Amino acid sequence: MKHRSGSVRSLGFLLLVLAVTGCGGTANHSDLPRDRGTLRIGLMPKLIGIAYFTACNRGAQEAAAELGVEVTYDGPPVDKVEEQNKIVDRWVAQEFDVIAVAPNDPEVIAEPLRLAREEGVVTLTWDADANPTSSQRQLFVNQAPIELVGFALVDVLGEAIGGEGKTVIITGSATSPNQNAWMTAMHRRLAHRYPKITLLETLVSDEDQGKAAQLARDVLAAHPDLRGIWGITSMALPGAAKAVRDAGRSGQVIVTGLGLPNVMREYVKDGTVPRFVLWNAEDLGYLTVHVGARLARGELPPGRHDFGRLQQIEVTESEVILGPPVVFDRANIDQYDF
Amino acid sequence: MAQVRTITPPRWRQWSAALAPWLMLLLALALLNAEEVKPRAVMRFWPAWAETGTLAVALTAIMLTGGIDLSIGSIMALAGMTLGLLWRDAHWPIAAAAVAAVLVGGLAGAINGALVVLGLPSLVVTLATMAFYAGLALAISGGERISGLPADFCELGRERIAGVPTQVCLLGAALMAGWIVVHHTRFGRYLFAIGDNRTAATFAAVPVRRLELALYLASGLVAGLVAVFYTARTGAAIPTAGQGRELEAITCVVLGGTLVTGGFGGIGRTALGIVVLAHLEIALQFADQLKITLPGSDSPWQLTGQTRLIILGMLLIAVAIWNQRARGTRA
Numbered sequence: 001m002k003h004r005s006g007s008v009r010s011l012g013f014l015l016l017v018l019a020v021t022g023c024g025g026t027a028n029h030s031d032l033p034r035d036r037g038t039l040r041i042g043l044m045p046k047l048i049g050i051a052y053f054t055a056c057n058r059g060a061q062e063a064a065a066e067l068g069v070e071v072t073y074d075g076p077p078v079d080k081v082e083e084q085n086k087i088v089d090r091w092v093a094q095e096f097d098v099i100a101v102a103p104n105d106p107e108v109i110a111e112p113l114r115l116a117r118e119e120g121v122v123t124l125t126w127d128a129d130a131n132p133t134s135s136q137r138q139l140f141v142n143q144a145p146i147e148l149v150g151f152a153l154v155d156v157l158g159e160a161i162g163g164e165g166k167t168v169i170i171t172g173s174a175t176s177p178n179q180n181a182w183m184t185a186m187h188r189r190l191a192h193r194y195p196k197i198t199l200l201e202t203l204v205s206d207e208d209q210g211k212a213a214q215l216a217r218d219v220l221a222a223h224p225d226l227r228g229i230w231g232i233t234s235m236a237l238p239g240a241a242k243a244v245r246d247a248g249r250s251g252q253v254i255v256t257g258l259g260l261p262n263v264m265r266e267y268v269k270d271g272t273v274p275r276f277v278l279w280n281a282e283d284l285g286y287l288t289v290h291v292g293a294r295l296a297r298g299e300l301p302p303g304r305h306d307f308g309r310l311q312q313i314e315v316t317e318s319e320v321i322l323g324p325p326v327v328f329d330r331a332n333i334d335q336y337d338f
Numbered sequence: 339m340a341q342v343r344t345i346t347p348p349r350w351r352q353w354s355a356a357l358a359p360w361l362m363l364l365l366a367l368a369l370l371n372a373e374e375v376k377p378r379a380v381m382r383f384w385p386a387w388a389e390t391g392t393l394a395v396a397l398t399a400i401m402l403t404g405g406i407d408l409s410i411g412s413i414m415a416l417a418g419m420t421l422g423l424l425w426r427d428a429h430w431p432i433a434a435a436a437v438a439a440v441l442v443g444g445l446a447g448a449i450n451g452a453l454v455v456l457g458l459p460s461l462v463v464t465l466a467t468m469a470f471y472a473g474l475a476l477a478i479s480g481g482e483r484i485s486g487l488p489a490d491f492c493e494l495g496r497e498r499i500a501g502v503p504t505q506v507c508l509l510g511a512a513l514m515a516g517w518i519v520v521h522h523t524r525f526g527r528y529l530f531a532i533g534d535n536r537t538a539a540t541f542a543a544v545p546v547r548r549l550e551l552a553l554y555l556a557s558g559l560v561a562g563l564v565a566v567f568y569t570a571r572t573g574a575a576i577p578t579a580g581q582g583r584e585l586e587a588i589t590c591v592v593l594g595g596t597l598v599t600g601g602f603g604g605i606g607r608t609a610l611g612i613v614v615l616a617h618l619e620i621a622l623q624f625a626d627q628l629k630i631t632l633p634g635s636d637s638p639w640q641l642t643g644q645t646r647l648i649i650l651g652m653l654l655i656a657v658a659i660w661n662q663r664a665r666g667t668r669a
Contacts, residue, residue, distance in 0.1 A: 081483070
């Protein structure tokens with residue numbers, strides 16, 4: 001008897017809990033469009049809570065409003081690769097129509113993406129690519145062709161120092177495929193266009209702003225006639241810029257590279273970094289959502305297509321290319337907020 | 339060990355303690371049902387939880403003696419990186435690298451065991467080696483992931499045997515072995531004896547030291563084995579792998595009703611704990627769009643990664659206290 005009454009009481013408690021959570025849930029589910037007519041797109045950054053990806057999401061939500069689709073933006077709060085896999089699995093279970101991932105690792109993400117496609121989900125990568133063969137992803141939304149980024153980096157500095165002088169590159173990690181590909185393009189451009197620019201060495205900053213600043217200080221001390229520094233990651237660039245400014249050699253040593261407008265604004269305004277290179281993050285998110293919606297509703301053959309406000313975007317067999325990189329300078333930097 | 343006071347607690351407390359995991363399982367299933375999650379989708383999250391569960395089986399034996407092993411997650415990372423580095427840099431065949439990974443896990447466990455046998459508290463020892471092994475995994479790999487492992491090796495972590503993921507098979511085997519060892523051998527009876535009263539067990543000629551060494555060694559071997567399956571599943575050796583796994587495994591054991599102070603519990607309880615925690619966590623993941631507006635608050639309260647951790651942490655504490663009280667044992 002005692003047994004019975006205990007279970008009954010517990011059952012009552014359970015029902016109460018269910019009633020509370022259930023009510024809370026349904027009340028709020030109703031304000032999300034859940035009918036199957038609305039396309040549901042999952043947009044996953046490498047990690048959430050950083051300005052660059054938040055800007056991508058702003059563009060994505062703009063596209064979502066235009067197209068009348070629902071874009072869920074979610075990702076790992078820390079750089080933990082397995083979290084991305086879990087979210088992909090969850091989105092498949094929640095019957096998303098499109099899943100677009102900026103993978104932290106090209107191989108680790110491959111298996112869940114492949115399974116997602118098997119379930120009939122449209123799979124995209126953006127910002128960074130997954131292994132195209134093992135992931136079977138449909139398209140990679142590429143922010144800027146590697147080649148053009150490398151060329152722009154060289155041209156920005158080459159023009160500023162009149163095509164001659166000693167320079168160094170500060171990179172993030174020795175094994176990053178992106179950074180190594182950019183540097184290959186830079187070497188080619190230097191050899192063709194600026195034979196009088198000497199590249200002294202390539203320094204590895206371990207994706208650490210403090211270390212990049214230290215490396216730049218050492219180089220500045222060792223070479224009084226140094227003319228330019230490339231910091232080709234968003235950590236290396238502000239580190240190098242700070243070192244040059246602190247040494248009082250702004251303008252004499254030109255710093256440039258890849259960086260975020262909000263971080264680099266002060267250095268652009270004081271002349272340490274007259275110009276630097278990146279792409280428009282909002283446009284990248286905007287384009288990714290447009291491509292996802294287009295693929296979910298039909299075909300996207302190779303060629304040039306218009307996606308909302310972005311005209312004549314190049315689509316190849318495996319990539320969509322946002323376009324040439326953006327060069328930020330004193331005139332345009334205030335238009336960007338990321 | 340502190341003085342132990344035993345009183346018979348009210349029956350309802352015992353009942354509620356036994357019922358609590360089942361209620362949580364019901365709650366989890368109800369949540370999954372409310373979110374319209376298909377069973378097939380839920381099963382996709384099983385392999386990861388089966389890995390944690392396998393760790394929890396070895397941990398149960400340790401916790402029965404009143405000990406703990408906090409380093410299992412870090413051992414996973416160390417073993418996984420050993421596998422990756424031997425394969426990529428030393429050009430070992432992947433199978434040999436996998437065996438070496440398990441052995442490295444065993445070695446790490448043996449070091450834990452040796453330090454515990456020296457008389458240091460297991461909490462202190464494994465807290466230290468948790469940091470040490472994790473740091474070692476980062477150091478030997480330079481913090482870089484090693485991906486592109488051979489496809490047929492990856493199958494090991496992705497295959498199904500008669501529709502059951504390999505990790506779940508591994509968990510099944512571990513539960514079976516654990517159940518036999520803990521509940522049907524003299525070794526198993528000794529575990530309970532040590533957990534009840536370590537000093538008394540020593541005087542009763544229980545080979546406490548040898549037993550403890552064996553326990554931590556086994557825990558390390560299991561962590562190494564789990565690391566192999568984990569690495570195969572993700573297709574990459576990841577230096578930060580296993581972070582937080584030790585807490586999940588401990589929660590599984592405690593949720594099942596094994597006492598943190600040792601002497602009471604078992605493998606069957608841990609099996610229940612694994613099933614409950616796994617489905618609760620899976621259900622909470624899907625409840626990401628569940629918003630609850632508390633009265634008097636404007637902003638809705640929403641489940642995120644962090645709140646999930648808070649919920650699981652509170653759960654662990656609540657259940658641990660409740661179980662202890664239900665047994666009438668207070669350390």
